[in-house]
Amino acid sequence: MTPHSQTDLAQMIADAKGPLRIIGGGTRAIGRVIGETLDMSAMSGITLYEPGALTLVAKAGTSVAGIEETLAAQNQRLAFEPMDHRTLLGTEGTPTIGGVAAANVSGPRRIAVGAARDFMLGVRFVDGAGNIIKNGGRVMKNVTGYDLVKLMTGAYGTLGVLTEVSLKVLPAVETTLSLTLNGLDDAMAIKAMSAALSSPYEVTGVAHDPSTATTHFRFEGFAASVAYRAAELTKKLSAFGTAAEAQTDWTAIRDVHAFANNQGDVWRISVKPSDAAALTAKLGATAVQYDWGGGLIWALTPEGHDLRTAMGGTAGHATLIRGKGCGPTFHPEPAPIAAITAGLRAKFDPRNILNTGIMS
Amino acid sequence: MEMPVPSALVISRKQQLVSRLREVLPHDAVISHISETRAYECDGLTAYRCPPLCAVLPANTAEVAAVLKICHEMNVPVVPRGSGTSLAGGALPTADCVILGVAKMNGVIETNYDDRYIRVQTGRTNLSVTGAVETNGFFYAPDPSSQLACAIAGNIAMNSGGAHCLKYGVTTNNLMGVTMVMMDGTVVEIGGAHLDAGGLDLLGVICGSEGQLGVVTEATLCILHKPEGARPVLMGYDNSEVAGQVVTDIIKAGVLPVAIEFMDRPCIEATEKFAQAGYPMCEALLIVEVEGSDAEIDAQLALIMDIARKHNPVELREAKSADEAARIWLGRKSAFGAMGQINDYMCLDGTIPVSELPFVLKRIGEMSKEFGLDVGNVFHAGDGNMHPLILFDANKEGDLELCEAMGAEILKLCVEVGGCLTGEHGVGIEKRDLMHVQFAPADLEAQMAVKDVFDPKWLLNPAKVFPLDASARRRVA
Numbered sequence: 001m002t003p004h005s006q007t008d009l010a011q012m013i014a015d016a017k018g019p020l021r022i023i024g025g026g027t028r029a030i031g032r033v034i035g036e037t038l039d040m041s042a043m044s045g046i047t048l049y050e051p052g053a054l055t056l057v058a059k060a061g062t063s064v065a066g067i068e069e070t071l072a073a074q075n076q077r078l079a080f081e082p083m084d085h086r087t088l089l090g091t092e093g094t095p096t097i098g099g100v101a102a103a104n105v106s107g108p109r110r111i112a113v114g115a116a117r118d119f120m121l122g123v124r125f126v127d128g129a130g131n132i133i134k135n136g137g138r139v140m141k142n143v144t145g146y147d148l149v150k151l152m153t154g155a156y157g158t159l160g161v162l163t164e165v166s167l168k169v170l171p172a173v174e175t176t177l178s179l180t181l182n183g184l185d186d187a188m189a190i191k192a193m194s195a196a197l198s199s200p201y202e203v204t205g206v207a208h209d210p211s212t213a214t215t216h217f218r219f220e221g222f223a224a225s226v227a228y229r230a231a232e233l234t235k236k237l238s239a240f241g242t243a244a245e246a247q248t249d250w251t252a253i254r255d256v257h258a259f260a261n262n263q264g265d266v267w268r269i270s271v272k273p274s275d276a277a278a279l280t281a282k283l284g285a286t287a288v289q290y291d292w293g294g295g296l297i298w299a300l301t302p303e304g305h306d307l308r309t310a311m312g313g314t315a316g317h318a319t320l321i322r323g324k325g326c327g328p329t330f331h332p333e334p335a336p337i338a339a340i341t342a343g344l345r346a347k348f349d350p351r352n353i354l355n356t357g358i359m360s
Numbered sequence: 361m362e363m364p365v366p367s368a369l370v371i372s373r374k375q376q377l378v379s380r381l382r383e384v385l386p387h388d389a390v391i392s393h394i395s396e397t398r399a400y401e402c403d404g405l406t407a408y409r410c411p412p413l414c415a416v417l418p419a420n421t422a423e424v425a426a427v428l429k430i431c432h433e434m435n436v437p438v439v440p441r442g443s444g445t446s447l448a449g450g451a452l453p454t455a456d457c458v459i460l461g462v463a464k465m466n467g468v469i470e471t472n473y474d475d476r477y478i479r480v481q482t483g484r485t486n487l488s489v490t491g492a493v494e495t496n497g498f499f500y501a502p503d504p505s506s507q508l509a510c511a512i513a514g515n516i517a518m519n520s521g522g523a524h525c526l527k528y529g530v531t532t533n534n535l536m537g538v539t540m541v542m543m544d545g546t547v548v549e550i551g552g553a554h555l556d557a558g559g560l561d562l563l564g565v566i567c568g569s570e571g572q573l574g575v576v577t578e579a580t581l582c583i584l585h586k587p588e589g590a591r592p593v594l595m596g597y598d599n600s601e602v603a604g605q606v607v608t609d610i611i612k613a614g615v616l617p618v619a620i621e622f623m624d625r626p627c628i629e630a631t632e633k634f635a636q637a638g639y640p641m642c643e644a645l646l647i648v649e650v651e652g653s654d655a656e657i658d659a660q661l662a663l664i665m666d667i668a669r670k671h672n673p674v675e676l677r678e679a680k681s682a683d684e685a686a687r688i689w690l691g692r693k694s695a696f697g698a699m700g701q702i703n704d705y706m707c708l709d710g711t712i713p714v715s716e717l718p719f720v721l722k723r724i725g726e727m728s729k730e731f732g733l734d735v736g737n738v739f740h741a742g743d744g745n746m747h748p749l750i751l752f753d754a755n756k757e758g759d760l761e762l763c764e765a766m767g768a769e770i771l772k773l774c775v776e777v778g779g780c781l782t783g784e785h786g787v788g789i790e791k792r793d794l795m796h797v798q799f800a801p802a803d804l805e806a807q808m809a810v811k812d813v814f815d816p817k818w819l820l821n822p823a824k825v826f827p828l829d830a831s832a833r834r835r836v837a
Contacts, residue, residue, distance in 0.1 A: 052608030053714040053744070075614055104561070117561060118533045133806045134799075139711040140743040141530065141783035143519045143568050144791070144798055145825065146807040150532065150564020159560075171614035194474040200497075200585045202652070225656035232653075272553040274474050295555040317558030331558045336548045341560055343813035348806070359559070 002039045006124065006132055006163045012038070013161065014130030019356045022157040024061055024096030028085045028103055030321055031156070031329040031358035040098055043163055046070055048138065054169050055121065055138050060098025060162045067097055071169055079170040080116045081107030084251075087260045089322055098162045104154030107254040108205035108218070111197065111292040113170070117153040122166035125152055127159065128349025138166040151344075157355040159348040173220040177230050178248035181215040181241045184208070186277040189215045190294040192240040194273060197293045199236055201229040207253045208290040215240075216248045258289055259300045265323030267307050269297040271316035283310050308332070330359050361408055361449075361789055364823050364835060366456035370436050374413055377434055377458070381416055384426035389464070391415040400441065400459045404506075405449040405790055407760060412439065412453035419464045420481075421539055421547060421577040428575065429545030431458055437822045438543070440571040442514030443485065445506040447707060448788030450518060450570050454822055460575060462513045468492050469578060477536055477553050479580045482513035486520075489581060498583040501528035504784065505696070516576050519568030521784035526742040527618040527651075528584075530784065532567040537580035540566065540573075543815045553580055565810060570786055571821040573814035590618065590651035592688045593661060595668045596640040596675035600624060601718035603644035607741045608714060609667045610648065615660050620742035621647040621692050624721065627699065627736035627749070628691070634698030637691030640675035646741065647692055695738045696749070703734075703751040706763050710774030711783035714744045723773055724748055731766040733759075745783035746774065772797050787825045795827050804830050 001020075003009035013020070019035030044061040051074040058067055064082060071077050082105045084095055099105070101123070106115040122136030135148035152159060181192055189208040196203045196217055205218030217233065219226045234243045252258070259266050264286055271279055273294030280288045285299040301307065306327035307318045317331035333341060345352070370377075378392045391397055392414040401409040413436070418424045431438050437457040444451055453459055465481035466488075472478070473496055480489060486507040489500040503522035504510055510520070516538065521530040528534070537551030550566065551557035566573055597603040607620055623631070623645045632639055639645055650660040661678060668676050679685035699705050712720050721737060728735045739747040748770055752763035771781050771791065775798045781791045795804060808826060811818065811834075818834050828835075 050713060050715055052612050054611060055713065074612070104556075111555075114529060114533050115556060117564060118529060127806065131802045131806070133802050135803065135806070137778070137780050139713060139745075139779050139783070141521050141525065141711045141740070141745040142780045143521075143530075143784055143786050144780040144782050145787065145795065145804070146810055147519065147532065147565055147568045148806060148810070150561045150567075151810070153564070154561050171611075171616060174614070191474075194476075198473055198476060198498075198585055200588050200653075222656065222659040224659050225653060228653050228655040270554045270556050270558065272475050274472070292555055315552050316554040319558075333559050334549070336542070336546050337550065337559065337562070340548070340562060340813060344560065344810065347809040347813060 001036060002042050004042050006126065009161060009163060010126045010130045010132050013126055013128065016353055019353045022161055022355050024099035025063070025093040027089070027091045027093045027095045028099050029089065029091060033355055033358045035353070035356060038161065040161065041096065047164065051076060054140070055166065056169050057138055057164065057166045058097050059164050060096060062097050064095045064097055064100060072172065075172045076169045077172045078119070078167065079109060079113045080119050081109040081254060082116060083107050083254050085255070088256045088266065097165055101153050101162055101165045102155065102157050108207060108250055108291055111206060111295065112202065112204040117150050119168045120149050120153050120165060121168055123149050123152045123162055124164040125160035125162045128351060128354045133160065136166065140168055156358045158345060158359055161354065175221065175223040175226045177219045177226045178246050179217045179230055179234065179243040180246040180248065181237065181243050183213050184215055184240060186210055186280060188240060190273055190277050190290070192237055193293040195237060196233055199233060201233045203233070205250055206293040208294070209258070210288060211258065216246070216253065217243065218248065218250060253291060256289060256298050259287065259298065262287070262300055264300045265303050265305065265325050266321045267299040267301060267318050268321050269299060269307070269316060269318040271295065271297065271314060275314055275316070279311065279314050283307060328360050362828060363410070363454060364828065366454055370456040371413060373434065377436060378414055380430050381414070381427060384430065385416060385418060385423055389417045389419070391417070400453060400461070403444040403446040403449060403451040405447055405452065405788065408449055408452055408789065410453050410455055412457050412459040413455065415459035415461060417461045417464050421541060424460065424541045424575055424577050425545045425547055427458070427460060428541050428543055431819065432544045432817070435817065435819065437819050439821050440513065440517070440575045442483070442511030442517065443509050445510045446514060446518065446786065446788055448782070448786045448790040450514070450786050450788040450824060452789055457822065462511060462577070465577060472553065473498065475553055476583055477580050478583050479578060480512060482516065482576050482579050483511050486510050486512060486515055493583050497586055499586050500581055500583055501534055502531050512579055513576055516567050516579060517569065517571040518784070518786035521745065523619045523621065523740060526620065527616055532564060534582045535563060535567055535579060536582060538563065538566060538576045539578035541575045541577060543574065543817065543820050551580065570788065570825050572811055572825060573820065587651040588653045589657060590649055591657050591661065592647050592649040592679050592685050593664060594675065594677045594688045595646045595648070595673045596642040597644045597671065598642050598674055600644040600721045602671050603646055604717035606646060606668060606671050607717070610664055611742065613663055613667060615650070615663050617648050617650050617664070617742060619647070619649045620740070622737070622739055622741035623692065623695060624737040626734060627695055627738045630702055630736060631691040631695050631698040634701055635691050635694040637687055639691050642674045647688055692738070699736050699749045699751065704754040705749045705751050706767055708748045708750070708767050708770055709745060709783050709785045710771045710779055710781055711743070711745045712774050712777050712779035714741070716777040716779070717741065717744070720746070720773060720777060724770060727766055727769055731762060733763060733766055744779065768794060789824055792825060793827050808834060
């Protein structure tokens, strides 16, 4: 099924006889989804862009690349730096803004500016009963009614099918500069990254690759300011070694290229940065990569394990992004939270037909 | 303002309720005599008052859970209250409700500078969160004007903003986790010190739900290292349209100021009389502040001053010292107080797309003439969050109603041009009946469906947010 308008979509959902598998560009297929394909790519196009108001509105099937190109022409960008999953997952197709919203996809800059959900100003969607609903709007400050924009962001289509999103965009930057420290073990690297993030020098990316023992720091902004901040942070980090300017490939970090051609399951783990090193030590992973100053761990593991067993009581959660794993794709929730989740699903998708099974 | 008829049954069982509450709380934490409950009869929206049936002041999550369990069993409505500074009537009691005040819960539970968070009890005031971490060079970013008094509980309920949210975002962008008590007494933990909560973004929908989904007792908040410095520049223009263009040009130029504040002539005149900040008499005054290292500030201000000059300002003043910076902010910070000296006022907070600023200001000027009430405008221009202050005389018969009618027209205008009814104060009772202007029935149904899940009996903070006709069926059930 390929709806061309919101009304089309509402009719298709109301008439649906069984489960629907929602796809935008089909590049982020995770979880075990069943049902007839509902292809949102035909609902595409930027409907409003006001550079002076830092606002862009686009239909869900609009390509991320198209949006980035339009923004770049006005010297602006999607500050949350959405990851492109194609290399890691071996998928083809065109990533869409609806997919970014549905999966709350962010990149390394998330640690400095916030996640996709923090830049979402408004949504239009069709729920599982075929109702057309809007929430939020196109302005930056809006507390009118409940914030279903956040609820829909990261719901993987299980509460409704997104048809349009409004986004806050930000100015692009004049200069980018990266520094690296070499030879740190995981625990020391996380200490160094925390020191950078706890400074006034506004790093916009902090990542660590244990395979090469390289810790990366990114600065962005006006040239004079970038040079000053990099120099000051170098002084602050002198106890960890001598930071040197480097040509860090932040796209490769964002998209986890390092695991692309390696066999095994890929997990995405969200934890408190200071817990990260101790946690990875007990995961039994083949390889790990840290982003967000240690708050995000990418782990490559032998096939068929459930990492939650190894996580034990560590606060946070793990999602199986690639592979067979064992157990559910998303982290199991404590009973009272699971009850709320089930309650919301029953309200927004009473027949349980939207992306059934994806978040369990 | 129409409120639901209080439940005679609940009121008739007051004594039984009070004695059950006293079984789970210390004696002085249950307030039931009318001489004392009157202290809770209103919040910052003082035009509406109603003493609650009783008030409770629990000291921790367990006590909150015990109170809610009893109220749930006895079908008693509960109105959660932070510091009572809501301008929208978000904590207005009903005659059959228990006010649940979080004022006693004001402790710091944990601070962690490596992972950059603080965990507090939610009765703690906004400013004292920063107070707890500033000796280490950190701060909590959201800064509502009432930050000296307002509680984190209320900030979370209303998703409060502030002057600096163009750069730092609002409460929801700085909230990492909560401990929340559901209406039936169940305690849930959502999110925490890790960066993003798993599963559905429940934290996102709880923040800004105006205390209708649960009572948040503890919160994990992001803290940031303070910037090295900040510097404001003041610019005056003889035309608000030009000032609006300056705002747009600054944003388009790739600079991201931490604040862009706007004041119009009525506001400038009032604040000059009140605070003598030395502002130029003109149609539109902008205060633009940037922060960072000296190098960062110099680079940004050079760009901003260039843009400002191109539009022929009547005044352009860069702060050269801390004292000059303070003087630039003095008038803006005393604007509300100054307007209050002239008259009673009603403060609206609709948001509009920045591009609509000149048109909306012009229309507000016309409405001021039509209704015969003066209006001053002082607001966060960078994000389009307007604050029209409508002056009226509370002692003059019919003036409040006239003021409310004009306020409603202004808010409808905000929605018409692509904005919303409220940018940071919340809906409360004040804008409840205007929700139909912004939302279609299906939009409101979807929001109410969320409340059905969290609070099936609809006991938490009754008669707020949703128009009474829209919620009638659920409230009766």
